Amino acid sequence: MLLSEPLLRMEGISKRYGGVIALKEADIAIRSGAIHAVLGENGAGKSTLIKIMAGVTAPDEGRMLLGGKDVAFSSPAAANAAGIVSVFQELSLIPDLSVADNIVISNPPRRFGMIDRRAQRQIAEEALNRAGASDIHPSSLVKDLPLSRRQMVEIAKALARKPRLMILDEATSALTRSDVEKVFSVLKRLRSEGLALVYISHRMHEIAELADDCTVFRNGRSIESYPAGTKTDHQVVELMIGREYKSVFPAKPGVEANKAPVLSCHDLSWGGRLADITFDARPGEIVGVGGLDGQGQRELLLALFGVLRDIKGDVQINGRGVRLSSPKEAKSTANSIALIPEDRKTEGLMLSMTVRENLSIAALGSVSRNGIIDRGAEAARIDELLKLLAIKAATIDMPVSSLSGGNQQKVVIAKWLMNRPRIVLLNDPTRGIDVGTKQEIYQLLRKLADGGAAIIFYSTDYDELIGCCDRVLVMYDGTVVRTLEGDDINERELIGSALNIAARPAERRATP
Template structure:
């Protein structure tokens, strides 16, 4: 079968930031009517590559060709005008504007010098329908949508620009499973219509399901391109990380059930989102929370951390009933709780501030004397955390925004480890990071549990729940409906429980 001529090509692309090389002689060929997957660890150069394609960054060397003609983009608007649109992992939506305003923001329809609201709404409705999100009302404010629905608006916004080449950077990482299936159907339809698509994801099963061609990047270089399906997952991962890849998840040690829970919840309820949640966790355990997205898992973590108001029921720590009025109470010395939030960019980090400032802020009480930070103690703590988490940063005083996504997530985790927590809550902590960094986080969680911490871990990835957790509590409609343990922690049981196929089996889990 003869392949169509490339729509877009990059040859010998290099980009440096000071002394750091982000890309070195990178090549990629993208064809119309095909989905081209770009694979690589965080920091491999993928983000720089797509920023150059989208006109955000100018390369130092190399050339780009569109329809065989050499091109350069001075701005994202120039790339959009050429038919290249990017859906970035970090959303570009304006929260205080409506969905319709966001979709047409770069080129709103006008009538008599004013925005034509009727036509704007029609454009938004068509774009949302094309993105498989016709249930989102164009008039709703973006800030009132959950993260997964905002991601669908971002995709609709890109489709409204009628691209010839659409780039999707971890576009499904924040989506529910039903939304993922809708996006896949949309992408397959766009491919059939002749659009060229570049798809970046760390979820190997998505690549297997969608991609026609693949290119692997490592350390800023394009390592190899190949037809999808011609390499095993292990071969692909080894290309990405440059070494043999084994034992993704650390072994699970046997646990002594006779130990008393460090944390227990009894009949925890909050509005319509949580209903009668009862469970306990012992020191050294990793408990996973499963179920379809939006069944109360996130609200449960927020309730445990003192974020939510008017939570009913009991929270018991070390056998003592407590009342958590704020996160300050949760992280206090007598409780020592930490929460790794879902969205590292908006909830976990202060992007303009330095790595050092981000790491220290949660532990200021512990590393300060009379209101003055003990810089020597701070340096010792940060040095140790850099080693433990293998954080890759040129220095402590660089902006945390300059780090790759995986290293930013390590900083979020390290920030809370500065407090030496006994109870660690994690909200989908590996979303949008590479397989190598995921493995490091899995090992870290097991080490923390082995040292006596209690780890509560919500994940949308079934493989993580199966591989990491000693027990999995499946939530449905705000309640725990099933506990899985041992050999019962498998994909079939997780999916059956998530869909509540076996009927309502609400339980008290101790």
């Protein structure tokens, strides 16, 4: 039962795309001064719902009331004018423009018919301060900022429009832990100022910390709305997936200690960012990489995939010394390495191309003869991977951009599995996808390991490292400060090691 008359009410909202029903008679009520979490698997209808709220698309049926009055937005500009702004998971920033230019791009301040640069900078500074990102310089080019800082600019851009209702779609998925804490502080302050916030996240701990009201969507329908904190995580997940929620992580069968490593690194170093990294990865093993974000984890994966130049140290694959000077060499038959990148939109997929083209691009050499693609071999391998990863696509000749986020991520993974790699590097692969798809990816990783692959799995989610990994390399300041195994893979040890604080032996023994 909502405590006050909602600012925004949507009733009986339906939307179809051809024969696909994206929303069916969905209802939701958003009140001022509250954070409303929208929960559901990818493809549940969340994105369509917020696109209708934001004026990106129009519903086929139903009504929307803002402040008790019927509204219909013909464009995002119309929604913005009514006080509804969005921060989408896919950034809308223009890389070659400055931070200030991006923040005021829709309505720059003018003086004598020209853009008032002083006023523009003042607006940008105020918006960045309000977003908890005062360390970002308004004159910086967006393309020079890391992904997490760009996301903060996106939030500042939304706040500069002085909204009544702000929609955040996985707005923290690209952020570092320190930035997430800043955003949480900002959202709580905005709530206290009376702003209505719609918050979409697959991270249940974020929902627990922030949300006042929750609505669960499944298969395009609004299943249930309830006050935050009145249901357990298991109950919420069962509402989302429509079936009993079983163990998230597959069992760890254990790895034979006497197996020869498929990958060995000794004193791996690079340009002041990586220092003296030494570890082995055996076939059948999932080796986690943890630590606070930005401690060299991504650089380690890039080094192993041949992206970085002038790497120092020794790398061996199956006991054979190698020099990985390019991704082409890394993914060759001799080395058989695959890298699942961090950002599926910009690094993993060609969004305008088809599912088939995206799946085949990394494996053209293995499905071609004399420079001509063997369509039979290609189709057989694609069909095998579509079934293995349960990718939901009406046809493989549809644009990959039309798939849900979870299915897009599966395509990124399947693309590299086309080569049947023996070493799989994963860079935070479950960021921004739903709990059901995460569970499928965890099962897949264990299946790949059971098939003899060595998995190097970087994750910013401690639960994933604890649940999935046989060992965890914790990185700090570009080096591995500790390797956790067995019962030592727990949250206390992960956090302590990430901060480079060595736990006392008695503490380690007492850790459950």
